[in-house]
Amino acid sequence: MRYFTKIALLTVAVSVTPLCAQQKDPMIDHIMNETYQNSQLEQLAYELIDGIGPRLVGSPKMQQAHDWAVQRFQNWGIAASNEQWGEWKSWERGTSSIEMVAPYIKSLEGTQLAFSPKTPAKGITAEVIALPLFQSKAEFEAWLPKVKGKFVMVSQYQPSGRPEYNWKEFATAESFERYKAATTEATSAWNRSMENIGHTWRSLNKPFEEAGAAGIIWSNWSRGFGVNKIFSAGTKKIPVVDVSLEDYGQLYRMLQHGTVPKLRINAQSKDHGTVATFNTVAEIKGTEKPEEYIILSAHLDSWDGGTGATDNATGVITMMEVARILKKYYPSPKRTIVVGLWGSEEQGLNGSRAYVSAHRNKMPHIQAVFNQDNGTGRVQNISGQGFLHAYDYLGRWLNAVPREITKEIKTTFPGYPGSGGSDHASFVAAGVPAFMLGSLSWSYGNYTWHTNRDTYDKIVFDDVKSNVALIAILTYMASEDPEKASTERIKLPIDPRTQQPAQWPEPKEPTRKGGFE
Known part of the structure; x- marks a missing residue:
């Protein structure tokens, strides 16, 4: 316990360094100016949320979203493609009406x-x-x-x-x-x-x-x-x-x-059989250390009661906007920057698990993964996910971010490894420093998470812009860092349920054919 307290104190010392102690960096100025003066977020949100709509795994809308994202990246001069990882039942929503006809x-x-x-x-x-x-x-x-x-x-x-x-x-x-x-x-x-x-x-x-x-x-x-x-x-x-x-x-x-009561239910839909499922992967190639990677992570799929605005279109447009800004002002990063827009997160992190499985050789060379997947709020908490020295390198990177963005962010180091919940867990299980960027709630759990009200109007663009600036600067700092981020893990405590030492989560294979149960 004393050991963890010591680390927590070190964390506070790192995260509250005054802004005046920061070195002026023109790149950070470029990122901030582009984020707040030339934001493309609202246009991206309209195209994805209102223009395409909900993105149920296997549906025609999901494929449309993958193709849209690839085209958007390519328009910005960023190489992108759709990587197949499995197959799914393809279902397309039609009209539905529910009428009480008696009494x-x-x-x-x-x-x-x-x-x-x-x-x-x-x-x-x-x-x-x-x-x-x-x-x-x-x-x-x-x-x-x-x-x-x-x-x-x-x-x-x-x-x-x-x-x-x-x-x-x-x-x-x-x-x-x-x-x-x-x-x-x-x-x-x-x-x-x-x-x-x-x-x-x-x-x-x-x-x-x-x-x-x-x-x-x-x-x-x-x-x-x-x-x-x-x-x-x-x-x-x-x-x-x-x-x-x-x-x-x-x-x-x-x-x-x-x-x-007597009801008449008319529910129309289309069954398109079995279709391929994909991840959309974009890449800005590194120059000095091209075989080391920073991954910007968000899942593209959604449930389809609403239009998937805060789960997880906000995460998608955040990572896409970060990539756009970095391509514009930081086109030759030291390390390769990868954007992963995963499929079928909602059915069990399938897209990200498939990426980890298909790219096992990359896992030891990943500098960091930044994952966004919990609504529209500004980032307020970051855990070290059980990586012993995360307070060191993540603290350095955070220290470069302007105080107006970090002043509400609370860090927990070394933290505990995530075993589920979102796509960062797929990477953590593989021993990769992957960080969930926890956001301010905005009543996410009640009002938008997987609900019929998860729509464009629930997005708070001021908060999303804050996240864009934060993640763009973290990515820039992680790329420029002369050191490779440590992957040393904490010694896990005793599991109170088993009275045995807790185990680090193990990588899991995705469900590669689904929707037929």
Whole structure:
């Protein structure tokens, strides 16, 4: 513990060096001026988010995004290509409508989930049934035949669509405590029921499809006003839709009061079979040490409930803008600068894992990886990811960045190796100093991460510009550094679960053929 405290103190000393102690560097001035006076971010965002749209792995939109990125890089004089790493089911979203046709007519807010089978052209009309709580698997199996020919509601009922922060702000203390207690108990009861029947949300749809359900209705509330998570259907023959909390709640209450609603769901989509999946890789060749690399990392794919603006178009346009600026003012870097726009991060870091696997010989020669993948906020925290001397070289590079950008950034050294969550983990597992640039939240987890509201209007361009300047300067400093960054790792502590020394994460192979489960 004393050892880690010592490192933490060293970190503070490095990261708070006054701006006046920095040497004036014309390159940093060029980067700052280009970032703030000639930004291309809004144009790039429009082209990718509004012009192309969501980028579900394997979809035609994903391929369009790969081709767009290659063309953009080439227009800037940067070599780029698409590297195939696997194959995926190619699904293309069509129109969807969800109508309550009895006891009266009402259009419901919702959409089909990714990879959902389509309905007949005129849709499917059926009554609704809600999944109750169960005490045992036998009780569930006895109930299961009731779903035949019906739309099955499979999400927990939410009696209040107000997020907790809204309750906390306006409710009395007593009312807020009652709300929290009731919510906690309802969630616990639901989770116990799921355990009793032996299913999770990932496997829940299968028994209903096998029992002859007409379709499945989810409401995966994201704990904010008007937001739901939009993931995969997980069925082969019947449609799966997600319905807003408000409309789902009305259907549930009708059933509770003895009224059986009838819905008509029309969900159209196209199955294009199997297609190749890619990473887009761009490169500015180094001059003095071309066989050493700095990688700018972001994933190009998204879920498709919204248009993937903050997950992860912001990361993509950040890295592309950094590359554009460096090509303009730093066209002959000492080390090779690589931009990796990965595919299928959302299904398990597949694109970056494939890159690590295909380029094993490069891994020992990578100076650093800078990864951006958590919304639109300015960078606020950076971990050393378990690399013992990260405080030294990363601290030097950060010290060159103007204080107005770094003043809110908190560093944690030596940190702990990331084993998942985003693409930096693929490189960390291979022993590469790879750093997740953690951003200010802007309510990312509730309002945009994998939701139907992850759209262009949620981008805060001032914060994204700050990240462009930060990453461009870090990349420049990492390239110019006369020393190769150390890859020495910390000795990991005892894992409290196993009482054995924790293990450094191991590289994993990607899923190279997916979307068919």
